[in-house]
Amino acid sequence: MVKLDVITTRGGDGGETSLGDGTRLRKDALRVEAYGTVDEANAALGLVRLHTGADVAVDAMLSRIQNELFDVGADLCVPGEAGARLRVADTQSLRLEAEIATMNAALPPLRSFVLPAGCPAAAHAHLARTIVRRAERLAVALAAQEEVNAAVIRYLNRLSDHLFVLSRHLNAAAGGDVVWVPGATRGR
Template sequence: MVKLTKIYTRTGDAGHTALGDGSRVAKTDLRVNAYGTVDELNALLGICRLHAGGDLDAALMRIQNDLFDVGADLCTPEQEDPPFEPLRVTEPQVEWLEAEIDRINAGLETLRSFVLPAGSPAAAHLHHARTVARRAERDSAALATAAPINETVLRYLNRLSDYLFVLAREANREARGDVLWQPGEHRGP
Protein backbone atom coordinates (compact mmCIF):
# COMPACT_ATOMS: atom_id res chain seq x y z
CA MET A 1 0.00 0.00 0.00
CA VAL A 2 1.20 3.49 -0.81
CA LYS A 3 1.71 5.84 2.12
CA LEU A 4 2.59 9.45 1.34
CA THR A 5 3.33 11.53 4.40
CA LYS A 6 5.55 14.14 2.77
CA ILE A 7 4.86 15.52 -0.70
CA TYR A 8 8.20 17.17 -1.44
CA THR A 9 11.55 15.49 -0.82
CA ARG A 10 14.00 17.85 -2.54
CA THR A 11 15.75 14.78 -4.01
CA GLY A 12 14.79 15.81 -7.54
CA ASP A 13 15.95 19.41 -7.33
CA ALA A 14 19.09 18.69 -9.38
CA GLY A 15 17.16 17.12 -12.26
CA HIS A 16 17.19 13.46 -11.21
CA THR A 17 14.44 11.16 -9.99
CA ALA A 18 14.10 7.70 -8.46
CA LEU A 19 12.71 4.77 -10.43
CA GLY A 20 10.58 1.98 -9.01
CA ASP A 21 13.67 -0.12 -8.22
CA GLY A 22 15.33 2.74 -6.29
CA SER A 23 17.87 3.60 -8.98
CA ARG A 24 18.19 7.26 -9.98
CA VAL A 25 18.11 8.69 -13.49
CA ALA A 26 17.91 12.10 -15.14
CA LYS A 27 14.41 13.48 -15.47
CA THR A 28 15.11 13.60 -19.22
CA ASP A 29 15.59 9.81 -19.34
CA LEU A 30 13.48 7.94 -21.92
CA ARG A 31 11.87 5.91 -19.12
CA VAL A 32 10.77 9.03 -17.24
CA ASN A 33 9.47 10.53 -20.48
CA ALA A 34 7.42 7.39 -21.20
CA TYR A 35 5.72 7.15 -17.83
CA GLY A 36 5.36 10.95 -17.73
CA THR A 37 3.32 10.85 -20.92
CA VAL A 38 1.20 8.06 -19.43
CA ASP A 39 0.60 10.34 -16.43
CA GLU A 40 -0.42 13.18 -18.77
CA LEU A 41 -2.85 10.82 -20.51
CA ASN A 42 -4.32 9.81 -17.16
CA ALA A 43 -4.92 13.46 -16.23
CA LEU A 44 -6.56 14.06 -19.61
CA LEU A 45 -8.91 11.12 -18.99
CA GLY A 46 -9.94 12.91 -15.81
CA ILE A 47 -11.08 15.79 -18.03
CA CYS A 48 -12.89 13.33 -20.32
CA ARG A 49 -14.74 12.03 -17.28
CA LEU A 50 -16.21 15.51 -16.70
CA HIS A 51 -18.22 14.90 -19.90
CA ALA A 52 -19.01 11.25 -19.21
CA GLY A 53 -21.71 9.53 -17.26
CA GLY A 54 -22.70 6.01 -16.35
CA ASP A 55 -20.89 3.26 -18.23
CA LEU A 56 -18.48 5.63 -19.98
CA ASP A 57 -17.38 7.16 -16.68
CA ALA A 58 -16.89 3.70 -15.16
CA ALA A 59 -14.86 2.54 -18.17
CA LEU A 60 -12.65 5.63 -18.04
CA MET A 61 -12.11 5.17 -14.30
CA ARG A 62 -11.00 1.59 -15.01
CA ILE A 63 -8.58 2.87 -17.66
CA GLN A 64 -7.21 5.49 -15.25
CA ASN A 65 -6.48 2.74 -12.75
CA ASP A 66 -4.84 0.61 -15.46
CA LEU A 67 -2.72 3.58 -16.50
CA PHE A 68 -1.27 3.69 -12.99
CA ASP A 69 -0.31 0.04 -13.59
CA VAL A 70 1.28 1.06 -16.91
CA GLY A 71 3.20 3.86 -15.19
CA ALA A 72 4.39 1.54 -12.42
CA ASP A 73 5.47 -1.01 -15.03
CA LEU A 74 7.44 1.56 -17.03
CA CYS A 75 8.91 3.07 -13.86
CA THR A 76 10.44 -0.24 -12.78
CA PRO A 77 13.26 -1.50 -15.02
CA GLU A 78 13.26 -5.17 -15.99
CA GLN A 79 15.63 -7.21 -13.79
CA GLU A 80 16.55 -10.90 -13.70
CA ASP A 81 16.17 -11.36 -9.94
CA PRO A 82 14.24 -8.36 -8.62
CA PRO A 83 14.20 -7.84 -4.85
CA PHE A 84 10.38 -7.59 -5.04
CA GLU A 85 7.69 -8.61 -7.52
CA PRO A 86 7.17 -5.56 -9.76
CA LEU A 87 3.71 -4.61 -10.96
CA ARG A 88 3.43 -5.49 -14.65
CA VAL A 89 0.65 -4.94 -17.17
CA THR A 90 -0.92 -8.26 -18.17
CA GLU A 91 -2.53 -9.67 -21.30
CA PRO A 92 -6.06 -9.74 -19.74
CA GLN A 93 -5.89 -5.94 -19.53
CA VAL A 94 -5.24 -5.82 -23.29
CA GLU A 95 -7.96 -8.41 -23.95
CA TRP A 96 -10.53 -6.33 -22.05
CA LEU A 97 -9.77 -3.38 -24.33
CA GLU A 98 -10.12 -5.57 -27.43
CA ALA A 99 -13.46 -6.93 -26.27
CA GLU A 100 -14.73 -3.43 -25.54
CA ILE A 101 -13.55 -2.13 -28.92
CA ASP A 102 -15.38 -4.97 -30.69
CA ARG A 103 -18.54 -4.45 -28.61
CA ILE A 104 -18.74 -0.70 -29.18
CA ASN A 105 -17.65 -0.79 -32.82
CA ALA A 106 -20.40 -3.32 -33.64
CA GLY A 107 -22.98 -0.60 -32.96
CA LEU A 108 -21.29 2.10 -35.03
CA GLU A 109 -21.77 2.88 -38.70
CA THR A 110 -19.02 1.76 -41.05
CA LEU A 111 -16.64 4.63 -41.76
CA ARG A 112 -16.40 5.89 -45.33
CA SER A 113 -14.00 8.72 -44.50
CA PHE A 114 -11.55 9.65 -41.79
CA VAL A 115 -13.03 11.27 -38.69
CA LEU A 116 -12.01 14.76 -37.65
CA PRO A 117 -11.25 15.10 -33.93
CA ALA A 118 -14.40 17.09 -33.19
CA GLY A 119 -18.06 16.77 -32.35
CA SER A 120 -19.48 16.69 -28.85
CA PRO A 121 -17.35 17.89 -25.90
CA ALA A 122 -16.90 14.28 -24.76
CA ALA A 123 -15.81 13.15 -28.23
CA ALA A 124 -13.40 16.06 -28.70
CA HIS A 125 -11.70 15.33 -25.37
CA LEU A 126 -11.59 11.59 -26.12
CA HIS A 127 -9.95 12.32 -29.48
CA HIS A 128 -7.38 14.48 -27.66
CA ALA A 129 -6.76 11.63 -25.21
CA ARG A 130 -6.34 9.26 -28.18
CA THR A 131 -3.51 11.40 -29.54
CA VAL A 132 -1.78 11.49 -26.16
CA ALA A 133 -2.16 7.69 -25.94
CA ARG A 134 -0.39 7.44 -29.31
CA ARG A 135 2.42 9.65 -27.97
CA ALA A 136 2.67 7.47 -24.85
CA GLU A 137 2.98 4.48 -27.16
CA ARG A 138 5.71 6.19 -29.23
CA ASP A 139 7.59 7.23 -26.08
CA SER A 140 7.37 3.68 -24.73
CA ALA A 141 8.54 2.27 -28.07
CA ALA A 142 11.52 4.66 -27.97
CA LEU A 143 12.32 3.40 -24.48
CA ALA A 144 12.09 -0.20 -25.73
CA THR A 145 14.86 0.53 -28.25
CA ALA A 146 17.17 1.53 -25.38
CA ALA A 147 16.15 -0.84 -22.58
CA PRO A 148 14.04 -3.96 -22.14
CA ILE A 149 10.42 -3.30 -21.21
CA ASN A 150 7.31 -5.39 -20.77
CA GLU A 151 6.04 -5.65 -24.37
CA THR A 152 2.47 -5.92 -23.09
CA VAL A 153 2.71 -2.21 -22.28
CA LEU A 154 3.11 -1.44 -25.99
CA ARG A 155 0.12 -3.62 -26.90
CA TYR A 156 -1.96 -2.03 -24.13
CA LEU A 157 -1.20 1.53 -25.27
CA ASN A 158 -1.83 0.61 -28.91
CA ARG A 159 -5.25 -0.85 -28.07
CA LEU A 160 -6.02 2.01 -25.72
CA SER A 161 -5.74 4.57 -28.51
CA ASP A 162 -8.08 2.43 -30.63
CA TYR A 163 -10.47 2.14 -27.69
CA LEU A 164 -10.49 5.91 -27.19
CA PHE A 165 -11.23 6.33 -30.92
CA VAL A 166 -14.34 4.11 -30.75
CA LEU A 167 -15.40 5.79 -27.49
CA ALA A 168 -15.21 9.17 -29.25
CA ARG A 169 -17.27 7.81 -32.14
CA GLU A 170 -19.80 6.42 -29.67
CA ALA A 171 -19.98 9.78 -27.87
CA ASN A 172 -20.63 11.47 -31.22
CA ARG A 173 -23.23 8.87 -32.19
CA GLU A 174 -25.14 9.75 -29.05
CA ALA A 175 -24.78 13.49 -29.77
CA ARG A 176 -24.46 14.92 -33.28
CA GLY A 177 -22.62 12.27 -35.26
CA ASP A 178 -19.01 12.00 -36.42
CA VAL A 179 -17.44 14.97 -38.16
CA LEU A 180 -15.99 13.50 -41.35
CA TRP A 181 -12.99 14.65 -43.34
CA GLN A 182 -13.88 16.04 -46.75
CA PRO A 183 -10.71 15.39 -48.81
CA GLY A 184 -9.64 18.38 -50.90
CA GLU A 185 -12.78 20.35 -50.13
CA HIS A 186 -10.97 23.71 -49.83
CA ARG A 187 -8.26 23.37 -52.49
CA GLY A 188 -9.66 26.02 -54.78
CA PRO A 189 -12.45 26.90 -57.22
Protein backbone atom coordinates in the same frame (compact mmCIF):
# COMPACT_ATOMS: atom_id res chain seq x y z
CA MET B 1 1.07 -0.39 -0.48
CA VAL B 2 1.76 3.21 -1.40
CA LYS B 3 2.33 5.73 1.39
CA LEU B 4 2.65 9.40 0.39
CA ASP B 5 3.00 11.47 3.53
CA VAL B 6 5.66 13.88 2.25
CA ILE B 7 5.07 15.40 -1.19
CA THR B 8 7.75 18.10 -1.33
CA THR B 9 11.07 16.26 -0.93
CA ARG B 10 13.36 18.55 -2.94
CA GLY B 11 14.91 15.34 -4.30
CA GLY B 12 14.19 16.39 -7.87
CA ASP B 13 15.54 19.91 -7.62
CA GLY B 14 18.74 18.87 -9.40
CA GLY B 15 16.88 17.51 -12.42
CA GLU B 16 16.77 13.87 -11.34
CA THR B 17 14.00 11.61 -10.10
CA SER B 18 13.83 8.20 -8.46
CA LEU B 19 12.43 5.18 -10.26
CA GLY B 20 10.33 2.58 -8.47
CA ASP B 21 13.44 0.58 -7.59
CA GLY B 22 15.27 3.61 -6.18
CA THR B 23 17.50 4.17 -9.23
CA ARG B 24 18.07 7.87 -9.94
CA LEU B 25 17.59 9.12 -13.51
CA ARG B 26 17.54 12.47 -15.22
CA LYS B 27 14.00 13.79 -15.58
CA ASP B 28 14.44 13.91 -19.37
CA ALA B 29 15.42 10.22 -19.60
CA LEU B 30 13.36 8.20 -22.06
CA ARG B 31 11.91 5.99 -19.31
CA VAL B 32 10.74 9.04 -17.36
CA GLU B 33 9.33 10.58 -20.56
CA ALA B 34 7.40 7.36 -21.24
CA TYR B 35 5.73 7.03 -17.85
CA GLY B 36 5.28 10.81 -17.62
CA THR B 37 3.35 10.74 -20.88
CA VAL B 38 1.21 7.88 -19.54
CA ASP B 39 0.42 10.17 -16.60
CA GLU B 40 -0.49 12.96 -19.03
CA ALA B 41 -2.85 10.60 -20.87
CA ASN B 42 -4.44 9.67 -17.58
CA ALA B 43 -5.09 13.33 -16.78
CA ALA B 44 -6.68 13.77 -20.22
CA LEU B 45 -9.00 10.85 -19.42
CA GLY B 46 -10.05 12.74 -16.32
CA LEU B 47 -11.24 15.50 -18.65
CA VAL B 48 -13.20 12.99 -20.73
CA ARG B 49 -14.91 11.81 -17.56
CA LEU B 50 -15.98 15.38 -16.77
CA HIS B 51 -18.04 15.34 -19.96
CA THR B 52 -19.52 11.84 -19.94
CA GLY B 53 -22.00 12.79 -17.22
CA ALA B 54 -24.83 10.35 -16.89
CA ASP B 55 -23.25 7.59 -18.99
CA VAL B 56 -22.44 5.30 -16.08
CA ALA B 57 -21.07 2.52 -18.31
CA VAL B 58 -18.58 4.83 -20.03
CA ASP B 59 -17.54 6.35 -16.70
CA ALA B 60 -16.94 2.86 -15.26
CA MET B 61 -14.81 1.94 -18.30
CA LEU B 62 -12.78 5.12 -18.00
CA SER B 63 -12.35 4.69 -14.24
CA ARG B 64 -10.94 1.21 -14.79
CA ILE B 65 -8.67 2.46 -17.59
CA GLN B 66 -7.35 5.27 -15.37
CA ASN B 67 -6.41 2.69 -12.75
CA GLU B 68 -4.80 0.53 -15.43
CA LEU B 69 -2.74 3.50 -16.62
CA PHE B 70 -1.31 3.73 -13.10
CA ASP B 71 -0.39 0.04 -13.54
CA VAL B 72 1.32 0.96 -16.84
CA GLY B 73 3.24 3.76 -15.11
CA ALA B 74 4.24 1.45 -12.26
CA ASP B 75 5.44 -1.12 -14.79
CA LEU B 76 7.48 1.45 -16.71
CA CYS B 77 9.03 3.03 -13.60
CA VAL B 78 10.78 -0.19 -12.56
CA PRO B 79 13.37 -1.32 -15.11
CA GLY B 80 13.90 -4.99 -15.85
CA GLU B 81 11.49 -7.88 -15.79
CA ALA B 82 12.61 -9.23 -12.41
CA GLY B 83 12.45 -5.98 -10.47
CA ALA B 84 8.86 -4.94 -11.02
CA ARG B 85 6.27 -5.55 -8.37
CA LEU B 86 3.45 -4.83 -10.79
CA ARG B 87 3.34 -5.83 -14.43
CA VAL B 88 0.69 -5.10 -17.03
CA ALA B 89 -0.90 -8.30 -18.33
CA ASP B 90 -2.37 -9.10 -21.73
CA THR B 91 -5.76 -9.75 -20.09
CA GLN B 92 -6.06 -5.97 -19.75
CA SER B 93 -5.58 -5.52 -23.53
CA LEU B 94 -8.08 -8.30 -24.21
CA ARG B 95 -10.68 -6.49 -22.11
CA LEU B 96 -10.08 -3.34 -24.17
CA GLU B 97 -10.53 -5.36 -27.38
CA ALA B 98 -13.87 -6.71 -26.14
CA GLU B 99 -15.07 -3.20 -25.30
CA ILE B 100 -13.90 -1.93 -28.70
CA ALA B 101 -15.89 -4.68 -30.42
CA THR B 102 -19.02 -3.94 -28.39
CA MET B 103 -18.91 -0.19 -29.02
CA ASN B 104 -17.97 -0.56 -32.68
CA ALA B 105 -20.82 -3.00 -33.38
CA ALA B 106 -23.34 -0.23 -32.68
CA LEU B 107 -21.61 2.35 -34.91
CA PRO B 108 -22.16 3.02 -38.61
CA PRO B 109 -19.22 2.05 -40.85
CA LEU B 110 -16.69 4.77 -41.56
CA ARG B 111 -16.77 6.30 -45.04
CA SER B 112 -14.08 8.92 -44.33
CA PHE B 113 -11.43 9.71 -41.76
CA VAL B 114 -12.80 11.26 -38.58
CA LEU B 115 -11.59 14.65 -37.41
CA PRO B 116 -10.72 14.93 -33.71
CA ALA B 117 -13.81 16.95 -32.89
CA GLY B 118 -17.47 16.66 -31.99
CA CYS B 119 -19.05 16.82 -28.56
CA PRO B 120 -16.77 17.82 -25.65
CA ALA B 121 -16.38 14.25 -24.36
CA ALA B 122 -15.41 12.96 -27.83
CA ALA B 123 -12.99 15.82 -28.47
CA HIS B 124 -11.27 15.12 -25.14
CA ALA B 125 -11.20 11.38 -25.94
CA HIS B 126 -9.41 12.22 -29.20
CA LEU B 127 -6.89 14.33 -27.29
CA ALA B 128 -6.32 11.47 -24.83
CA ARG B 129 -5.88 9.11 -27.81
CA THR B 130 -3.10 11.24 -29.28
CA ILE B 131 -1.33 11.41 -25.91
CA VAL B 132 -1.59 7.61 -25.58
CA ARG B 133 -0.08 7.28 -29.07
CA ARG B 134 2.85 9.46 -27.95
CA ALA B 135 3.28 7.31 -24.81
CA GLU B 136 3.29 4.24 -27.05
CA ARG B 137 5.98 5.75 -29.32
CA LEU B 138 8.11 6.56 -26.28
CA ALA B 139 7.66 3.04 -24.86
CA VAL B 140 8.68 1.57 -28.23
CA ALA B 141 11.76 3.81 -28.31
CA LEU B 142 12.60 2.77 -24.75
CA ALA B 143 12.16 -0.91 -25.67
CA ALA B 144 14.76 -0.45 -28.42
CA GLN B 145 17.28 0.51 -25.71
CA GLU B 146 16.17 -1.33 -22.58
CA GLU B 147 13.91 -4.13 -21.48
CA VAL B 148 10.23 -3.13 -21.46
CA ASN B 149 7.28 -5.38 -20.76
CA ALA B 150 5.80 -6.03 -24.24
CA ALA B 151 2.32 -6.10 -22.70
CA VAL B 152 2.72 -2.37 -21.95
CA ILE B 153 3.19 -1.58 -25.63
CA ARG B 154 0.26 -3.80 -26.62
CA TYR B 155 -1.92 -2.15 -23.96
CA LEU B 156 -1.09 1.37 -25.13
CA ASN B 157 -1.73 0.38 -28.76
CA ARG B 158 -5.09 -1.13 -27.86
CA LEU B 159 -6.00 1.84 -25.66
CA SER B 160 -5.53 4.32 -28.48
CA ASP B 161 -7.87 2.20 -30.63
CA HIS B 162 -10.32 2.07 -27.72
CA LEU B 163 -10.30 5.85 -27.35
CA PHE B 164 -10.89 6.31 -31.08
CA VAL B 165 -13.94 4.03 -30.99
CA LEU B 166 -15.07 5.62 -27.71
CA SER B 167 -14.95 9.07 -29.35
CA ARG B 168 -17.15 7.75 -32.15
CA HIS B 169 -19.51 6.20 -29.58
CA LEU B 170 -19.72 9.52 -27.72
CA ASN B 171 -20.28 11.47 -30.93
CA ALA B 172 -22.97 9.02 -32.07
CA ALA B 173 -25.01 10.00 -29.03
CA ALA B 174 -24.44 13.69 -29.86
CA GLY B 175 -25.21 13.83 -33.58
CA GLY B 176 -22.41 11.90 -35.26
CA ASP B 177 -18.76 12.10 -36.20
CA VAL B 178 -17.09 15.11 -37.75
CA VAL B 179 -15.57 13.70 -40.94
CA TRP B 180 -12.63 14.84 -43.01
CA VAL B 181 -13.57 16.33 -46.38
CA PRO B 182 -10.43 15.94 -48.52
CA GLY B 183 -9.45 19.13 -50.35
CA ALA B 184 -12.50 20.98 -49.05
CA THR B 185 -10.69 24.30 -48.80
CA ARG B 186 -8.66 24.19 -52.02
CA GLY B 187 -9.38 27.07 -54.30
CA ARG B 188 -10.91 29.23 -51.61
